[in-house]
Amino acid sequence: MKKILFSVLCCSTLSAMAQAPSKEVLKYVKPLIGTARMGHTYPGATVPFGSVQLSPETDTIPYEMNGRYNGDVYKYCAGYQYEDQTIVGFSHTHFSGTGHSDLGDFLIMPTQGKLQLNPGTAANPETGYRSKFSHANEVSEAGYYKVKLDENDIIAELTATNRVGVHQYTFNNAGDAHIILDLMSGIYNYKEKNTWTFVRVENDTLITGFRQTNGWARTRTVYFAMVFSKPFKQYGHEKQDRQVYQGFWRKFDQSKNFPEMAGHNIRAYFDFDAKAGEKIKIKFAISPVSTEGAMKNLVAEAPGFDFDQIKEEARASWAKELHKIDVNMVSEDEKTNFYTAMYHSFINPTTYMDVDGQYRGLDMNIHTAKDFTNYTTFSLWDTYRAQHPFLNLVQPTRNADMVKSMLAHFDQSAQKMLPVWSHYANENWCMIGYHAVPVIADAIMKGNAPFNAEKALEACVTTARHRTYDGIGYYMDMGYVPEDKNGSSVSKTLEYAYDDWCIAQVAKKLGKNDIYEEFIKRSQNYKNVWDASIGFMRPRLSDGTFRQKFDPLKTDGQGFIEGNAWNYSLYVPHYPAEMIEMMGGKKQFAQHLDSLFTMHLPDEFFAETEDITRDGIIGNYVHGNEPSHHTVYLYNFTTEPWQAQSRVRMILKKMYRPTPDGLGGNDDCGQMSAWYIFSSLGFYPICPGSQEYQLGSPAVKDAKLKLENGKEFVVEAKNQSDANVYVQKVELNGKVLNRRYITHEEIVNGGKLVFYMSAKPNKRV
Numbered sequence: 001m002k003k004i005l006f007s008v009l010c011c012s013t014l015s016a017m018a019q020a021p022s023k024e025v026l027k028y029v030k031p032l033i034g035t036a037r038m039g040h041t042y043p044g045a046t047v048p049f050g051s052v053q054l055s056p057e058t059d060t061i062p063y064e065m066n067g068r069y070n071g072d073v074y075k076y077c078a079g080y081q082y083e084d085q086t087i088v089g090f091s092h093t094h095f096s097g098t099g100h101s102d103l104g105d106f107l108i109m110p111t112q113g114k115l116q117l118n119p120g121t122a123a124n125p126e127t128g129y130r131s132k133f134s135h136a137n138e139v140s141e142a143g144y145y146k147v148k149l150d151e152n153d154i155i156a157e158l159t160a161t162n163r164v165g166v167h168q169y170t171f172n173n174a175g176d177a178h179i180i181l182d183l184m185s186g187i188y189n190y191k192e193k194n195t196w197t198f199v200r201v202e203n204d205t206l207i208t209g210f211r212q213t214n215g216w217a218r219t220r221t222v223y224f225a226m227v228f229s230k231p232f233k234q235y236g237h238e239k240q241d242r243q244v245y246q247g248f249w250r251k252f253d254q255s256k257n258f259p260e261m262a263g264h265n266i267r268a269y270f271d272f273d274a275k276a277g278e279k280i281k282i283k284f285a286i287s288p289v290s291t292e293g294a295m296k297n298l299v300a301e302a303p304g305f306d307f308d309q310i311k312e313e314a315r316a317s318w319a320k321e322l323h324k325i326d327v328n329m330v331s332e333d334e335k336t337n338f339y340t341a342m343y344h345s346f347i348n349p350t351t352y353m354d355v356d357g358q359y360r361g362l363d364m365n366i367h368t369a370k371d372f373t374n375y376t377t378f379s380l381w382d383t384y385r386a387q388h389p390f391l392n393l394v395q396p397t398r399n400a401d402m403v404k405s406m407l408a409h410f411d412q413s414a415q416k417m418l419p420v421w422s423h424y425a426n427e428n429w430c431m432i433g434y435h436a437v438p439v440i441a442d443a444i445m446k447g448n449a450p451f452n453a454e455k456a457l458e459a460c461v462t463t464a465r466h467r468t469y470d471g472i473g474y475y476m477d478m479g480y481v482p483e484d485k486n487g488s489s490v491s492k493t494l495e496y497a498y499d500d501w502c503i504a505q506v507a508k509k510l511g512k513n514d515i516y517e518e519f520i521k522r523s524q525n526y527k528n529v530w531d532a533s534i535g536f537m538r539p540r541l542s543d544g545t546f547r548q549k550f551d552p553l554k555t556d557g558q559g560f561i562e563g564n565a566w567n568y569s570l571y572v573p574h575y576p577a578e579m580i581e582m583m584g585g586k587k588q589f590a591q592h593l594d595s596l597f598t599m600h601l602p603d604e605f606f607a608e609t610e611d612i613t614r615d616g617i618i619g620n621y622v623h624g625n626e627p628s629h630h631t632v633y634l635y636n637f638t639t640e641p642w643q644a645q646s647r648v649r650m651i652l653k654k655m656y657r658p659t660p661d662g663l664g665g666n667d668d669c670g671q672m673s674a675w676y677i678f679s680s681l682g683f684y685p686i687c688p689g690s691q692e693y694q695l696g697s698p699a700v701k702d703a704k705l706k707l708e709n710g711k712e713f714v715v716e717a718k719n720q721s722d723a724n725v726y727v728q729k730v731e732l733n734g735k736v737l738n739r740r741y742i743t744h745e746e747i748v749n750g751g752k753l754v755f756y757m758s759a760k761p762n763k764r765v
Helices: 002-019 023-028 247-251 291-301 307-322 332-345 387-394 396-412 436-445 453-464 472-478 489-509 513-522 525-529 576-582 586-598 631-637 641-655 671-681 744-748
Strands: 055-057 089-091 107-112 138-141 144-149 154-160 164-171 175-182 195-201 206-213 220-228 234-237 260-263 267-274 278-287 325-329 358-360 366-368 421-423 692-695 700-706 712-718 726-732 741-743 751-758
Touching: 023 307, 023 332, 055 144, 107 154, 107 164, 107 278, 144 307, 154 307, 164 291, 164 307, 175 278, 206 291, 220 291, 267 278, 278 291, 307 332, 325 332, 325 671, 332 387, 332 671, 387 396, 387 436, 387 671, 387 744, 396 436, 396 453, 436 453, 436 489, 453 489, 453 513, 472 489, 489 513, 489 525, 576 631, 586 631, 586 641, 631 641, 631 692, 641 671, 641 726, 671 700, 692 744, 741 744
Parallel strands: 712 751
Antiparallel strands: 055 089, 089 107, 107 175, 138 144, 144 154, 154 164, 164 278, 175 267, 195 206, 195 260, 206 220, 220 278, 234 267, 325 700, 358 366, 692 741, 700 712, 726 751
8 A cells, every 4th residue: 555655656746747847948047138238137036027026236326316316327227237346235126127217125135243224335335234246156047146245244045926025144154133124225216205114013023014105106105024034133223304203202212122113214224143154034025005915925925934945936937937938049148048038028017916916006096906917017118019929929818917907007097098108006108109009909919808809999099099198189180290299209100100000900800990990091190201302201390391400310309219210210010011112112122221230320329329239239220229129020021031031130149148238228128038039939020910920030940839728839940050041941831931921820820830041042032
């Protein structure tokens, strides 16, 4: 009987091991990629789409600005720059790859010796609790971060669950130890009165509280529950808020061992006696709703203090997600690029609700997500292009929940608009367009719509008819946004026209012919900012004339945003053939693309740019800014598709490297990474809302996409090498594919796509 039982247990264990995805793939994830220069990624611990992003802060901005705005806030969007040599502490919330800053909530820092409650400076870290560190003593992996803090010889280790950040600090020296909880510290909260905090000491191991900020998000509240693995012997906080000590509260000495702390500038500390080699652990849960919600999250996700177990669970969650695509590449570096891109694309959007489904809505009321996971961090001007189409393909359930989150946002919006750039129950109104629309349309048109599609269409239409929003009234009346009435007018006209085409496609599919006719007409508005006399899109004024003072190479004040006329004149993804005809036909258009990639820009164009390749520019092609991401694939609509093939491979090499400065621009919540993944696989969605992916030149040797419907889609590149960048022919399921695109249906139905590669172009295709 015992032998039988032992045999059953062995079989069960082996079965479980066989089902668990191999963690071998994790060695190809390097979160330090993009942490230098403009990549704006962070190296700390998180899980896929997790609420917590527990990562080190190296910036000096909040402490050395003297209450004044400093442009370096942009540099520290993720709180960390690889070139820095000191760490201030470890915070629990971060953006990944953005061009704007916020978050950085609840900074924790371990110290020893004399208690210092100011952070010090990068030049003189010994004047505060800041510490020097070396990259030689730094480990950054999927779900895990480790670093040695040189000032006190403390080893800091971080891991996370979805809603809980887990710290482990090894004090190599015996003596007085302090854990500092800095609630002043934050990314972008550079004004003294922009933060209000509350801390409550429940007992000698449990702390609760909240942090309210007025930064990029106008009003943002995050609650927490913090548990120590060891009781502290005493605690206190810095006396910074005069008003806290006024009135009846003067009856207490609140600075030390007083269980409630409140104010704008709270830095609390908790003291311990540390033995040499002792580990003190912290579990820190966050909630958008309440301290009670944070406690529920803590109990549900991290009931124990086994740091290594939680770390392995985080690693297992990453292994599971990364194995949605198994790839073989030409080199180990390219494999690192690929899986790190997948890692970055699976960080955002982030979960925004407690384990019981409760979350704070845009109306600041508490809501419950009953049939979906509620998400936040919607950088939609960036992510509608490739990030959301990538999730729609390989993470369809999550992407559908993201659409449901957008529709909930619409319901809670006083303006009755879909999100533009939203996070933490706030709409930031950053960038242009109404690009929740193509995300919703892409889901509906590709059959991933487990939500009320008619209600979704209504939300899209209502948003697109919002006359008071960013020039839409002019756009509706005049067919374009006039530059003398509303800036960045050409970019807005072009992006609105594309969004309108997306609405028209959904309306047609749902049989709403009146809506279809309205928006298919609006989708033609790109023609109204085309100046045939100069061959570029050009800003028009409210009297109908084109603006006279105009330079197609410049961006500022020329009617564009994050691009110039050379880039934006190519932004008609919904009508590429018509755009090409308008620009003189296929031959002339191909020459225009050639010039874009090869032209030499004047020196003054790079006045603020140290290295044009690193900052995402090749010729006048700006890969670091999203409006250009579809451009190279437009060669497919000319007689020279081989040009797309060679240039895609060139961009992959120049803009992505397995180094801290290896991203040619902000990763923008996964958009840059999603471009890399699609292009490496050999196809790209130039027009989300369409079923088509344009074919390029794959960088993989082979790849297997494991789809949610249980089917597999295999990509194989025969004769693959760095030299063989041209495609001789393509076969789909054993038959020659005599077109330059593949459809979404063909991919999700499973099958095999084979590229035959060569060092010479096939100009007969």
